[in-house]
Amino acid sequence: MADKKFEKNLLCIGAGYVGGPTMTMIAHKCPQYKVTIVDVLPEKIKAWQTDDLPIYEPGLLELIKLCRGKNLFFSTDVETGIKEADIIFISVNTPTKTFGEGAGKSADLQYWEKTARDILRTAESDKIIVERSTLPVKTAIAMERILSLNEKGLKFEVVSNPEFLAEGSAIKDLEKPDRVLIGSKENESGIKARNEIVEIYANWIPRDRLITSNLMSSELSKLVANSFLAQRISSINSISALCEKVDAEISEVAHAIGKDSRIGDKFLNASVGFGGSCFKKDILNLVYLCETFGLNEVAAYWESIVKMNEYQTSRFVQTINKAMFNTLTNKRIAVFGFAFKANTSDTRETAALYVTQKLMMEKAHVVISDPKAIKNAKNDLKNYGDDIEFQEDPYKAAKSAHAIALITEWDLYKTLDYTKIYHEMEKPAFIFDGRNILDHEKLYKIGFEVYPIGKAPLIHFKEG
Numbered sequence: 001m002a003d004k005k006f007e008k009n010l011l012c013i014g015a016g017y018v019g020g021p022t023m024t025m026i027a028h029k030c031p032q033y034k035v036t037i038v039d040v041l042p043e044k045i046k047a048w049q050t051d052d053l054p055i056y057e058p059g060l061l062e063l064i065k066l067c068r069g070k071n072l073f074f075s076t077d078v079e080t081g082i083k084e085a086d087i088i089f090i091s092v093n094t095p096t097k098t099f100g101e102g103a104g105k106s107a108d109l110q111y112w113e114k115t116a117r118d119i120l121r122t123a124e125s126d127k128i129i130v131e132r133s134t135l136p137v138k139t140a141i142a143m144e145r146i147l148s149l150n151e152k153g154l155k156f157e158v159v160s161n162p163e164f165l166a167e168g169s170a171i172k173d174l175e176k177p178d179r180v181l182i183g184s185k186e187n188e189s190g191i192k193a194r195n196e197i198v199e200i201y202a203n204w205i206p207r208d209r210l211i212t213s214n215l216m217s218s219e220l221s222k223l224v225a226n227s228f229l230a231q232r233i234s235s236i237n238s239i240s241a242l243c244e245k246v247d248a249e250i251s252e253v254a255h256a257i258g259k260d261s262r263i264g265d266k267f268l269n270a271s272v273g274f275g276g277s278c279f280k281k282d283i284l285n286l287v288y289l290c291e292t293f294g295l296n297e298v299a300a301y302w303e304s305i306v307k308m309n310e311y312q313t314s315r316f317v318q319t320i321n322k323a324m325f326n327t328l329t330n331k332r333i334a335v336f337g338f339a340f341k342a343n344t345s346d347t348r349e350t351a352a353l354y355v356t357q358k359l360m361m362e363k364a365h366v367v368i369s370d371p372k373a374i375k376n377a378k379n380d381l382k383n384y385g386d387d388i389e390f391q392e393d394p395y396k397a398a399k400s401a402h403a404i405a406l407i408t409e410w411d412l413y414k415t416l417d418y419t420k421i422y423h424e425m426e427k428p429a430f431i432f433d434g435r436n437i438l439d440h441e442k443l444y445k446i447g448f449e450v451y452p453i454g455k456a457p458l459i460h461f462k463e464g
């Protein structure tokens, strides 16, 4: 089956934040394989073929330039891709359902099922199917059921290989992952298929980091890993609200508890709230799964992580409103950062969207600034037409503003000339640091009214 020049043909369906970086790394580390990435969106594929990639991910373009046209190819020809492939990775989008049964919680599997049916219709030989998108538990079994309907006598083995890469550090995470998880049915053909996937990763990852498990454990581990990570953020964010009341500092608390090796020091940065395509979706998937089995207490426990996140974001907007004399009407507010975190152009589930919507409800004049996510921000906010201003340059965004609301922890915002910014702002000049990345004392000395997360504000005017 494989192209004669290559040992194996690998296909990835879905050229997004997951498929693009994952397959580029495989192509880079395994020149003996031919790697093809297909997508239904022609403009997306076209962009992958240029140096203006459809996603921003540090280090990605450099790797693509090394492999593109050699053993890495981008195409819209899904059918030929399927026909030629020995192994098919599936990384199509699985957003939360917005309609019908399970709306708001369960995953929308329409793209995923369409992919299964594309494979069923087109395949002419046996294949291993690798589930790379995050999917509800038992999806692999459902995939296998659809594929077993083929009348051509073909054999499809479905393997789960959840992605644990974080955007912004995807290349690093793929190059040196903490672990790669590969789940399969534990019969002879399942184990054989899983070993084939293990061998791909073993080209560059030490074997003790390649974990195998049964299918369900693998699928569930992805949801649980993300739910645990999100839980840490909601836990520290909940304590940030308390710190603001009792004269404690959240960064000191986080540092002190993080030194306990049982707790650890990662993922304890209080923030305006977590975003991204995975956390909320995966927790809600877990919640839906628990509800399906009548585990209502378990479902409520995990759902509270999402509720706490929503609370943290709305608390941030309330702080802005209250500090600015309970009226934001016509006030120019510069939103620094629209991406859901630094080093990505991705804005899915970003706290910035929620903050912007709330500020618009208060009739503020919102100006969005971001070094990489302006295009996505414009798309997310298109319903507002010209009512929202976009300024990539933070100095222009802050000019004549009453306040700056920092949402994304881009390094760029740490090194701006805040004296210059201050002098060009309306007074009193407010700064709300939703990430605690700025030098608050210094800003206060410049003249700003400074509102961090989880510690007392630094204000010049104290209420009587």
Ligand code: UDX
Residues within 6 Å of the ligand: 163, 164, 165, 166, 167, 168, 226, 229, 233, 266, 267, 268, 269, 270, 271, 272, 273, 274, 275, 276, 277, 278, 279, 340, 341, 342
């Ligand atoms: C996450 C998981 O980390 C990754 O393993 C999984 O495969 C996909 O989902 P990602 O969504 O890309 O990755 O970003 P992550 O770095 O986990 O951050 C998620 C959100 O939490 C961001 O909005 C981030 O800013 C926020 N966050 C993170 C905090 O608010 N505080 C922290 O301490 C850490």
Ligand code: ADP
Residues within 6 Å of the ligand: 013, 014, 015, 016, 017, 018, 019, 038, 039, 040, 041, 044, 078, 091, 092, 093, 094, 111, 112, 114, 115, 118, 133, 277
């Ligand atoms: P993720 O963050 O999970 O990678 P993205 O939305 O960035 O999600 O990428 C998923 C990609 O999958 C999108 O570019 C979408 O066009 C593509 N896609 C969805 N359904 C299909 C399909 N049936 N065939 C090919 N590509 C698909």
